[in-house]
Amino acid sequence: MRNVAIVGAGMTPFDEHFELGIKDLLPMAYADAVAHVDKGIDKVSIEAAWFGELMTTDGYPAGILADTLDLTGIPVTRVENACATGNDAIRNGTLAIASGLYDVVLVLGADKVRETATNKTFWEWAALTRDNAWDYPLGLVAPANFALHVARYLHESPATREHMAMVAVKNHFHALTNPKAQLRYEITVEKALAAPTVVDPFGLYDCTPQSDGAAAVILAGEDVVDNYTDRPVWIRGVGLGMDRVMHQHKNDMTTFPPTVRAARAAMSMAGIMPRDIHVAEVHDCFTGVELISYEDLGFANRFEAHKLIEAGDTYVGGSIPVNPSGGLKAKGHPPGATGVAQCYELFNQLRGEAENQVDGARWALAHNIGGPTAVSAVTILSNTKG
Amino acid sequence: MRNVAIVGAGMTPFDEHFELGIKDLLPMAYADAVAHVDKGIDKVSIEAAWFGELMTTDGYPAGILADTLDLTGIPVTRVENACATGNDAIRNGTLAIASGLYDVVLVLGADKVRETATNKTFWEWAALTRDNAWDYPLGLVAPANFALHVARYLHESPATREHMAMVAVKNHFHALTNPKAQLRYEITVEKALAAPTVVDPFGLYDCTPQSDGAAAVILAGEDVVDNYTDRPVWIRGVGLGMDRVMHQHKNDMTTFPPTVRAARAAMSMAGIMPRDIHVAEVHDCFTGVELISYEDLGFANRFEAHKLIEAGDTYVGGSIPVNPSGGLKAKGHPPGATGVAQCYELFNQLRGEAENQVDGARWALAHNIGGPTAVSAVTILSNTKG
Incomplete structure (x- = not known):
């Protein structure tokens, strides 16, 4: 399998962010991840994205990620797997690069636990x-x-x-x-x-x-990792x-x-x-x-x-x-x-x-x-x- | 990229299946797909699954698929991408085989439009x-x-x-x-x-x-396709x-x-x-x-x-x-x-x-x-x- 590395990672503070929506949290985590790519990264290098959101807070998750981050030119897939959503989104992004179809992908995870698209309570959310x-x-x-x-x-x-x-x-x-x-x-x-x-x-x-919050990692295939960092994970x-x-x-x-x-x-x-x-x-x-x-x-x-x-x-x-x-x-x-x-x-x-x-x-x-x-x-x- | 083929496909009738739940529809589609694998397939050959369900009907989608089909021994990921969910689930399953990590995966899609986990109406569902x-x-x-x-x-x-x-x-x-x-x-x-x-x-x-219904495809990597059919797609x-x-x-x-x-x-x-x-x-x-x-x-x-x-x-x-x-x-x-x-x-x-x-x-x-x-x-x- 083609090797895959994390070349940048970021997150928002986790907190009760009553003043911030998903559309605020996503760009915060994304910008933090981009800022931690040692050699920098152009948005055009990101070829696909996976979004881990357990519950839909503001509505249609994949579209809201693409729209909010101005990434409508690339495919975005929502992955949901209960509380394992975050690491499963990373797994899917990893497999996608390993396939050879993409060289660089973004994986973002986010949730606001007490706000959902249909104003459900936390207990209905748990259902x-x-x-x-x-x-x-x-x-x-x-x-x-x-x-x-x-x-x-x-x-x-x-x-x-x-x-x-x-x-x-x-x-x-x-x-x-x-x-x-x-x-x-x-x-x-x-x-x-x-x-x-x-x-x-x-x-x-x-x-x-x-808690409310978002986190992001940028993944790259082994043959392009050097473009982004000399210290990949x-x-x-x-x-x-x-x-x-x-x-x-x-x-x-x-x-x-x-x-x-x-x-x-x-x-x-x-x-x-x-x-x-x-x-x-x-x-x-x-x-x-x-x-x-x-x-x-x-x-x-x-x-x-x-x-x-x-x-x-x-x-x-x-x-x-x-x-x-x-x-x-x-x-x-x-x-x-x-x-x-x-x-x-x-x-x-x-x-x-x-x-x-x-x-x-x-x-x-x-x-x-x-x-x-x-x-x-x-x-x-x-x-x-x- | 490693080539990937469909070696079996099946579906339930699409209809207003008020008498059937997701737990009934999933095995119907799965059994139909297995029945259309020319040379047969053992359950143990299926190494991972992707489940496209837009709305959660009976609760936690990936778990309910694994449990209902007695596939708790393999990873199951839910993919959701609005009405593009079905073909995006196939895309994710394809990339997973192309990565080389798995040889055979199941992709299943299902929904019941008028029944959801929290008994929302169709209009709330649309939200x-x-x-x-x-x-x-x-x-x-x-x-x-x-x-x-x-x-x-x-x-x-x-x-x-x-x-x-x-x-x-x-x-x-x-x-x-x-x-x-x-x-x-x-x-x-x-x-x-x-x-x-x-x-x-x-x-x-x-x-x-x-409509209510489910459909399934079984995907295989090029080097194992022959085990399942001489007529792959x-x-x-x-x-x-x-x-x-x-x-x-x-x-x-x-x-x-x-x-x-x-x-x-x-x-x-x-x-x-x-x-x-x-x-x-x-x-x-x-x-x-x-x-x-x-x-x-x-x-x-x-x-x-x-x-x-x-x-x-x-x-x-x-x-x-x-x-x-x-x-x-x-x-x-x-x-x-x-x-x-x-x-x-x-x-x-x-x-x-x-x-x-x-x-x-x-x-x-x-x-x-x-x-x-x-x-x-x-x-x-x-x-x-x-």
């Missing part, structure tokens, strides 16, 4: 990411859905609510120095444990905030994994098979093992999901995720830093943008320019899990071409 | 395919939107409402022998002209019906074109620039000219759109489309048969399925097995135009590999 025959009418919106998994995980593993709180403390700490993070303040384990319950076993600080693996949609069909609530499948596919493509990863952005929509994901991604043995967070191994400076950006938990989570923003963070990490730099990072992993825990996307990046 | 700042609140739903274009086209060209009626008569006639078409009855020019007005200049028979070109979303930004209402862009891209890839096409499925959501598309696709000179329909050239047996399946007009139009169903028809045409067979067809073209006339997808097929 579009699960099954409407059973799970949604029975109340399995995102927090309840993940809570079922994490409650069982806490029952079967030695992990406790304290370990979940430690994940929140870490990610808030990491976000302190990230100017684009939504929740830039420290918390303590005590504060997390004393917070109001959202849905058992999640307190307020176990949950990602609701290579996309070494892309994986997407699925699972049953409805919870009565899930055999084991303590693991997410989509993550296992996506990680296996991406690592196999990259020719690496979990222990080769130096830094990861993991889908911590809820703290317990970060713990389960340590195991599903192969960073920890089964039911031993709590040891990693207890030992501080997933802090920057630890053996496998996770969510140096602050993660969904503290950076924020506009679903379509989230995966793309993870790759923005890892692009900076692999170029040695991140706010919370992981020294000497050469391999990085981005991970989303979404919908009714029925999809995961994993992207593996490296500053070496291989 | 998702245009801009919500201007066009939609001002009433530019699909019929009104296309009516603006066609009204101006009738004003500037010699074409009349009679020519539009002749398109309807042709497509109803073609649908007569298509067992999967929704409106299988003949009409006359007089009947079309006497029908109630939907929106000037469209009478009832100028408009596509609202090659995807020789894929093109996607965009335009401004809002109508106050459109310079010329009598042409659709997205179609011109998509056709140019697809024909350039195939190395052919419009005159090389032997049969076409054209996006006749409204009869006047078929006329304008004759010109945008290069089948007729500017403002001379009426001559083609007057001369009967676009009937089967004419010089450039258009919509032998009955088209959107009489076969029906479940948006996500429409482009895929066009390729199902052309797959049969190029294998000499269509209901309304175009003798000796070797090159075929499928065309969608969608959203606020802001996107078009064109796929070019041939029974020769080139």
Whole structure:
């Protein structure tokens, strides 16, 4: 397969951007990505675009991207895959360059969680990411859905609510120095444990905030990369994994098979093992999901995720830093943008320019899990071409 | 680029399937496609899938496809691009095989126009395919939107409402022998002209019906095609074109620039000219759109489309048969399925097995135009590999 690299990446701050629409956020992220192409890039070099938007905020997504960015001369495809939308959009853009049809493509992700085209409420919005025959009418919106998994995980593993709180403390700490993070303040384990319950076993600080934002990456084929930068970040693996949609069909609530499948596919493509990863952005929509994901991604043995967070191994400076950006938990989570923003963070990490730099990072992993825990996307990046 | 072929294609009847859900329609189309793989195909050979669904009917689209078809072991991506969703899903599946990452992929398209996840009405549904700042609140739903274009086209060209009626008569006639078409009855020019007005200049028979349905194609890379059939249909070109979303930004209402862009891209890839096409499925959501598309696709000179329909050239047996399946007009139009169903028809045409067979067809073209006339997808097929 033709090698593909990220040659520029950018993002808006993640926040409650009540004053900004999708048409404001898209050009902000795009301009930031263009500004980070070392040797510059002309708009005419961009041959196609993929747009990850989970919900349609302002109306027809692909057209609004093309129109807003004055890119009506190139094809634009919307990809939607629940909370795995961002990394799946990158996967589709990568395959398109690998095909040889295009040399340079733009991948943009964006969402405004509380505003949608038809003025639906957040709960109606959530309906579009699960099954409407059973799970949604029975109340399995995102927090309840993940809570079922994490409650069982806490029952079967030695992990406790304290370990979940430690994940929140870490990610808030990491976000302190990230100017684009939504929740830039420290918390303590005590504060997390004393917070109001959202849905058992999640307190307020176990949950990602609701966020608005956009993120962009510019991808190029190996034979044109030199035109744009001498420091490309290579996309070494892309994986997407699925699972049953409805919870009565899930055999084991303590693991997410989509993550296992996506990680296996991406690592196999990259020719690496979990222990080769130096830094990861993991889908911590809820703290317990970060713990389960340590195991599903192969960073920890089964039911031993709590040891990693207890030992501080997933802090920057630890053996496998996770969510140096602050993660969904503290950076924020506009679903379509989230995966793309993870790759923005890892692009900076692999170029040695991140706010919370992981020294000497050469391999990085981005991970989303979404919908009714029925999809995961994993992207593996490296500053070496291989 | 690695060559890609369709090795199997299938579809459900298009109709008002009030008794069937998406979970019923998907397996029907999938089973029909599998049944048309000459040498058979094992499910384990399918390595990835792309799902074109414009609106989410039963909830999370990619997951519901994977779950319903028992394909949770492979990646499934939803592509949405307004009424160009079907052919854009095929474009994405084609690029994925061309990349070399997968050898065999499934592309499925489906929609139920009158049922959506949040029980929205058809008009709210339409909001998702245009801009919500201007066009939609001002009433530019699909019929009104296309009516603006066609009204101006009738004003500037010699074409009349009679020519539009002749398109309807042709497509109803073609649908007569298509067992999967929704409106299988003949009409006359007089009947079309006497029908109630939907929106000037469209009478009832100028408009596509609202339809439910699904269609599927199975794609394979050139080096594995022989495992599945000795009569593959090659995807020789894929093109996607965009335009401004809002109508106050459109310079010329009598042409659709997205179609011109998509056709140019697809024909350039195939190395052919419009005159090389032997049969076409054209996006006749409204009869006047078929006329304008004759010109945008290069089948007729500017403002001379009426001559083609007057001369009967676009009937089967004419010089450039258009919509032998009955088209959107009489076969029906479940948006996500429409482009895929066009390729199902052309797959049969190029294998000499269509209901309304175009003798000796070797090159075929499928065309969608969608959203606020802001996107078009064109796929070019041939029974020769080139």
